[in-house]
Amino acid sequence: MALYAAAAAVLAGVESRQGSLKGLVYASSFQNVKQLYALVCETQRYSAVLDAVITSAGLLRAEKKLRPHLAKVLVYELLLGRGFKGRGGRWKALLDRHQARLKAELARLKVHRGVSRNEDLLEVGSKPGPASQVPRFVRVNTLKTCSEDAIDYFKRQGFSYQGRASSLEDLGALKGKCFLLDSLLPELLVFPAQTDLHEHPLYQAGHLILQDKASCLPAMLLAPPPGSHVIDACAAPGNKTSHLAALLKNQGKIFAFDLDAKRLASMATLLTRAGVSCCELAEQDFLAVSPSDERYRQVQYILLDPSCSGSGMLTRQLEEPGAGVPSKERLRALAAFQQRVLSHALTFPALQRLVYSTCSLCQEENEDVVQAALQQSSGAFRLAPALPSWPHRGISTFPDAGHCLRASPETTLTGGFFIAVFERVEVPSLQVACGPVTSCGTPPLPLLQSDCFNGPSCVGISA
C-alpha cells in the first residue's frame, strides 16, 4: 500500500477508535513503519489547522472522490510536511491544482490568528476543537408549523436568513445572528455553533426540536409513508420518534418501546408538546416483544437506535477529547446486546426496511454489529446505500460496509454517528406484481440509491 493511502487508513482507524496509533501502524501492510508513524502523528497534531484550511479552500466539495482522511494527509504533506518528493501519483496532480488556494487559506489563517510560523498555529487555545465548531441544528416540527413560518419568526426577531445552504462550508461559516436552511433536510434550520435556543418560545411550544443533523438522518432514511406502522425499538427520550410522527403526518401507528421509566416519562412530555398523536408508548424490553404478535403484523418499518457507548456524542467530545472511549469489556457487552436486538428486529414478518443507528464511533458497535446481523439473516436482508453523496462512509471491513454512513464533527460538521439501512431481499408476500417501481409495497427512497431487487419493473406487494 502507498504511504498516503496507508496513513489515511491509520488516521481513520484512530479517529473511529479501532485501535491505538501504534497498533494500527504495525497492523498496516506498509513496510516503513517509522515513516508512516511520523506522518500520521504530524497530521493528527495539525488536525484542526488542516480541517480549517481544507474547509475554507472547498477542497472536498471540488474533489468529490477525495476522502476526508486522505485529504488531510495530503494537505499536511503539501503545506506543512516535506512535500511530495516524487511520491503521491495522481493525488499529487490533484493537489497541485488546488495548491495556490490551499496555501492562501493557510496564510489567511495565520494572519487571522496573528502568528507567523506554522508551529504557532498549534498553541493551546488558538485551535478550538472540531466538536465546538458544530453548528446548532434545529428541526422544525412539521406537526405544528412549517419551515417558512419558523424562518419568518426568526427574521422578525432580528435574525438574518441566508437562504438554503449549498455546501458544508456554508454551515461552518455561519456567524452572529445569521441562519440557514440545511441543504439536505428541508425542515432543518442551522444556526452558528453555541446558539442557545432552549428558552426560545418556539422551542418551548414544541414547534422546534433541538436535534443534531446526524440524529435526524435515521427517521429521514427510514422514510415511512403516512399510514404505515412503525416500531421505534429503543425510543426514549423520543427525538427520533417525534420525527417519525412528523413524517407520518400523525397518520398510521408508531409502537415505541423503552426499558427506562424515567426516560419514558420525559419522552411522554416531549411527544405531547410536539403534538404527536400516533404513538403508543410501552415500558417494555424490546427483546421480549414477540414478532408474531398480531398487533405488529403490519409493521414494515423499524427504527433501532439502541444503547451504545456514546463515544461520538458532542457533549463528551467537548468535555475532553477521548473522554468517550469505552473499555474493552463495556464495548463487548454493548456489541453483544446490539447484535441481539438487531437480529431480533429483523425477524418481524412484514418488515421491509430497518434503520440501525448509534452515536458511537466504535467499529465494534457499528460495522461489526451490522455484518453479524447480515450473516445471521442468511440473505433475507441486504444493506441499501444510504445517502450515496454523504462524504463519510462506513469503514470497509466487509464488502457492503461503504453503504453505511458515518458522521463526525471533522467530516460532516455534526456529532459522531453511524447509520445502516437494511432492506428485505425476499418479498414475504403471496403476490408479486409488475408495475413502476413507485408502486412498491415499500416506497423507494429518493435519497437512497434503492434499486428494486426484482428488476426495474417487478415489484412485490406485501400481504
Ligand SMILES: C[S@@+](CC[C@H](N)C(=O)[O-])C[C@H]1O[C@@H](n2cnc3c(N)ncnc32)[C@H](O)[C@@H]1O
Ligand atoms: C440511544 S437511546 C435512544 C435515543 C432515542 N432513539 C432518541 O432519538 O431520542 C437508547 C435507549 O434504549 C433503551 N433501551 C436499552 N435497552 C433496551 C431494551 N432491551 N428494550 C427497549 N429499550 C431499551 C435505553 O433505555 C435508552 O433510552
